Amino acid sequence: MRIEVFLLRGYEIIDDIKEELERQCPGVSCADILALAARDAVFFAGGPVYDIPKGRKDGTRSKIEDTINLPSPNFNASDLIKMFGQHGFSAQEMVALSGAHTIGVARCSSFKNRLTKVDPNLNSEFAKTLSRTCSAGDNAEQPFDETRDDFDNLYFDALVSGNGVLTSDQTLFTSPRTRNFVNSYAQNQALFFLDFQQAMVKMSLLDIKEGSKGQVRDNCRKIN
Numbered sequence: 001m002r003i004e005v006f007l008l009r010g011y012e013i014i015d016d017i018k019e020e021l022e023r024q025c026p027g028v029s030c031a032d033i034l035a036l037a038a039r040d041a042v043f044f045a046g047g048p049v050y051d052i053p054k055g056r057k058d059g060t061r062s063k064i065e066d067t068i069n070l071p072s073p074n075f076n077a078s079d080l081i082k083m084f085g086q087h088g089f090s091a092q093e094m095v096a097l098s099g100a101h102t103i104g105v106a107r108c109s110s111f112k113n114r115l116t117k118v119d120p121n122l123n124s125e126f127a128k129t130l131s132r133t134c135s136a137g138d139n140a141e142q143p144f145d146e147t148r149d150d151f152d153n154l155y156f157d158a159l160v161s162g163n164g165v166l167t168s169d170q171t172l173f174t175s176p177r178t179r180n181f182v183n184s185y186a187q188n189q190a191l192f193f194l195d196f197q198q199a200m201v202k203m204s205l206l207d208i209k210e211g212s213k214g215q216v217r218d219n220c221r222k223i224n
Contacts, residue, residue, distance in 0.1 A: 011220070011221070013037065014030065014033055014034055014037060014220055015220060015221070017033050017037065018030060018033055018219075018220050021033065022218075027216055028216070029056050029057050029058050029214075029216045029217065030058050030216075030217050030220035031056035031057065031058050031059075031209070031214075032054050032055070032056050033220070035052055035056065035204050036052070036054075038200075039051075039052060039200070041103075042100075042151050042200075045103050045149060045150055045151035046150050046151045046152060047151030047152075047193065047196070048151075048193035048194070048196060048197040049197075050197035050198075050200060050201060051201075052200070052201055052204040053204060053205065056208050056209060056214070057208075057209040057210060057211075057213070057214025057215055057216060058209065058214055058215055058216060058217040058220075058223075059209055059214060059223075060209075060213075060214065060215055060223050061223070062222065062223055071083055071168060072168065073106070073110040073111065073166040073167060073168050074113065074166075074167045074168065075167070075168040075171070076167070076168075076171045076175070077091075077171045077172060077174070077175030077177055077178050078175070078177070079168075080094055080098075080168060080171070080172075081094060081177065081178075084097075087206055088202075088206075089199065089202070089203075091177055091178055091181070092181050092195065093195070093198075093199040093202065094178075095172055095178050095181040095182060095185070096181070096185070096192065096195040096196045096198075096199045097196065097199050097200070097203065098155075098168075098169070098172060099153070099155055099156065099185060099192055099196055100196075101144040101145075101155050101165075101166075101169060102144065102145055102147070102150070102151055102152055102153065102154060102155035103144075103148060103149060103150065103151055104143075104144060104148065105141040105142060105143050105144065105148060106141070106142055106144065106165045106166055107138065107139055107140065107141055107142075108130075108133055108134040108136075108137065108138050108139065108140045108141075108142065109138040109139070110166060111130060111142070111165055111166050111167070112130075112134050112138070113167075114127075114130070114167060115127060115130055115131055115134065119167075121162060121164075121170050121171075121173075121174045122162060122164075122170065123161060123162030123163050126161075126162065126163040129142075130142060130165070142165055143165075144158070144165050144169065145157070145158045145163075146158075152189060153185050153186060153188075153189040153192045155169075156182050156183075156185040156186035156192065157186050159172055159173040159182050159186070160173060160182065160183065160186050
C-alpha cells in the first residue's frame with residue numbers, strides 16, 4: 001500500500017505563540033493554541049467571528065502514519081462524505097468546511113495528475129493556468145481562488161466555473177449530492193459564513209482529550 005504524506009506548514013508560528021504564552025500564562029495547551037490561531041486567522045482574513053470552547057489537552061501520540069486520516073486531494077464527493085460522516089459531519093457541513101480553501105494555496109504535486117489526462121470537469125482555460133504553474137516544478141503554488149489572502153465565497157464561484165484546483169474541490173460541484181450547497185454558498189456569502197462558523201465550533205469539540213487521556217505539552221512538536 002502506498003501512503004501519501006501531506007505536509008502541513010506554518011507550525012513555527014504555533015511554536016512562537018506557545019513560547020510567548022509560557023512566559024506570560026503558562027499551561028495553555030498546543031491544541032487550544034492551534035484552534036484559536038485558526039479562528040483568529042479566519043477573522044483577520046475577513047471571515048466570520050465565532051467563539052470556541054477552551055481547555056483542550058494535547059494528545060500523547062504523534063505518529064506520521066496518522067496523516068493517512070487526512071482527506072486526499074484525489075477524493076471524490078462520496079469519499080469526502082464518508083470520511084466526514086465518520087466524525088459526525090453532514091455533507092453540507094463538509095462543504096462549508098471545505099470553503100476554508102478560500103485562503104491559501106495548493107502545490108502542483110497535489111493536482112498535476114489532473115493535467116496528464118483530460119479531466120472533463122476542469123475548465124480548459126484554467127487547465128492552462130495549472131499547467132503554467134506546474135512548469136515551475138512540483139512545489140510551485142496555485143491559489144485556490146482569485147483572493148488567496150481573503151476569506152470570502154470566491155472559492156465556491158471558482159467551483160461553479162470549473163476552476164477548482166484539486167479533484168477534491170471540483171467534485172463538490174460535479175456531484176449532485178453536494179452541488180446545491182456549492183451553488184448556495186456561491187450566491188450567498190453570509191450563508192456560507194454562518195454555516196462555516198457553526199461547523200468550526202462543532203469541529204472544535206471533536207475528539208477532545210480530557211483528564212489522563214491528554215497532557216499539556218511543553219513543546220508542541222513532541223510529547224512530554
